[in-house]
Amino acid sequence: MHATLSSGIGDTVTDVLGLPDHVTALLFDLDGVLTPTAAVHNRAWTATFDEFLRDRPGQRPFDPVADYNDFVDGKPRAAGVRDFLASRGITLPEGSPDDPPDAQTVNGLGNRKNVLLLRLLEEGTLEAYPGSVRYLEQAQAQGLRRAVVSSSANTRQVVASAGLERYLEARVDGVTIRERGLKGKPAPDTFLAAAEELGVEPAQAAVFEDALAGVAAGKAGGFGYVVGIDRVGGDHAGDLRRAGADRVVSDLSELLAKGES
Numbered sequence: 001m002h003a004t005l006s007s008g009i010g011d012t013v014t015d016v017l018g019l020p021d022h023v024t025a026l027l028f029d030l031d032g033v034l035t036p037t038a039a040v041h042n043r044a045w046t047a048t049f050d051e052f053l054r055d056r057p058g059q060r061p062f063d064p065v066a067d068y069n070d071f072v073d074g075k076p077r078a079a080g081v082r083d084f085l086a087s088r089g090i091t092l093p094e095g096s097p098d099d100p101p102d103a104q105t106v107n108g109l110g111n112r113k114n115v116l117l118l119r120l121l122e123e124g125t126l127e128a129y130p131g132s133v134r135y136l137e138q139a140q141a142q143g144l145r146r147a148v149v150s151s152s153a154n155t156r157q158v159v160a161s162a163g164l165e166r167y168l169e170a171r172v173d174g175v176t177i178r179e180r181g182l183k184g185k186p187a188p189d190t191f192l193a194a195a196e197e198l199g200v201e202p203a204q205a206a207v208f209e210d211a212l213a214g215v216a217a218g219k220a221g222g223f224g225y226v227v228g229i230d231r232v233g234g235d236h237a238g239d240l241r242r243a244g245a246d247r248v249v250s251d252l253s254e255l256l257a258k259g260e261s
């Protein structure tokens with residue numbers, strides 16, 4: 001129990017945040033957990049893959065629910081391309097991360113999607129989920145450690161435009177993956193790197209994830225608690241539980257004690 005961090009009469013920190021007592025650090029995925037950008041990624045992927053598949057006889061369009069959740073969501077850019085194409089029996093040369101967007105390579109296709117993603121992000125205004133902001137505020141007020149852990153190489157920019165920098169003490173993202181040669185989700189390596197940066201053991205950290213690959217990474221890393229966030233409905237909550245989530249909510253505000261949410 002965090003008796004010394006008590007937030008009020010009879011409340012422990014973890015009561016306020018809806019977490020078990022052993023949790024002292026929080027590792028948040030970004031897209032779909034802190035910001036509504038999972039849907040923007042999904043739109044950009046759908047348009048990119050549909051254009052690519054159009055020239056290939058017998059291929060059905062990209063399914064933004066099943067294909068996105070099973071093969072793309074939460075994984076680093078190139079892994080999403082590779083895994084989705086493999087599911088359709090298509091192999092492309094790997095190329096390199098600096099390939100131009102018109103290159104017929106795994107990286108080229110991923111970079112084509114990124115051009116579209118950046119255009120969509122520029123067109124819209126980006127606001128973090130209000131429930132996530134309240135949760136971050138409470139976590140900060142209660143003295144819990146906080147990091148963002150995302151496969152996206154656009155994490156720094158998205159965090160900055162959503163005004164979330166002040167709540168986050170560490171960032172492990174798609175750029176870190178490339179620089180340090182880390183394995184992306186569903187491997188636990190990015191979450192483990194963030195826990196290390198915060199100076200906590202995995203068992204002391206809670207993982208917050210909307211993607212099946214991310215929940216699987218939390219489970220594989222032996223983290224102390226894994227919260228699945230289902231913002232899409234359908235079978236996703238059940239899928240998150242089957243992937244290893246200890247609890248599934250539709251918004252982080254659901255975890256906050258009454259009076260704080």
Ligand SMILES: O=P(O)(O)OC[C@H]1O[C@@H](O)[C@H](O)[C@@H](O)[C@@H]1O
Nearest residue numbers: 031041074077151152153154174
């Ligand atoms: O292409 P980026 O911005 O590096 O993002 C990689 C992945 O980042 C994840 O956060 C998203 O769920 C995926 O949809 C995305 O493909």
